[in-house]
Amino acid sequence: MTQLPPEAQDEVAEWLLGELESERRWDTAFARFAGPLGLLADEALGEDRAGLTKPLVPAEL
Template sequence: MTKLAAEAWEKLQELDDETQNYLARKVLDEIESERKWDELFAKSQDVLEEMGRKALAEHLAGKTVPLDPDKL
């Protein structure tokens, strides 16, 4: 465990049960969310690579225009 995590754990134990449970749920939800994003990102590598190749080919073929934020 890192020093910061240990410090957070110590401070968490000083809080009332309701606050501890609230913060623990937030941390667990965040960990699960990160796990899901990592899994989805890993599964999408082939699709992202193909999209990148197509975009580059369109750009090299002169089929793209510079982005103008004022026209969005």
């Protein structure tokens, strides 16, 4: 990185900061839905264990 010209270093730093901010926004969005999605997943797994589901065959859709 130090071998790059200062302008290129600034561009890389700006890109990296943007990526970090994007990651933070995704983390926040997923955290908001973690509880409800977890409950739905538990319900689906319970239904599968109880034999209330059937295999998905894409060719039959």
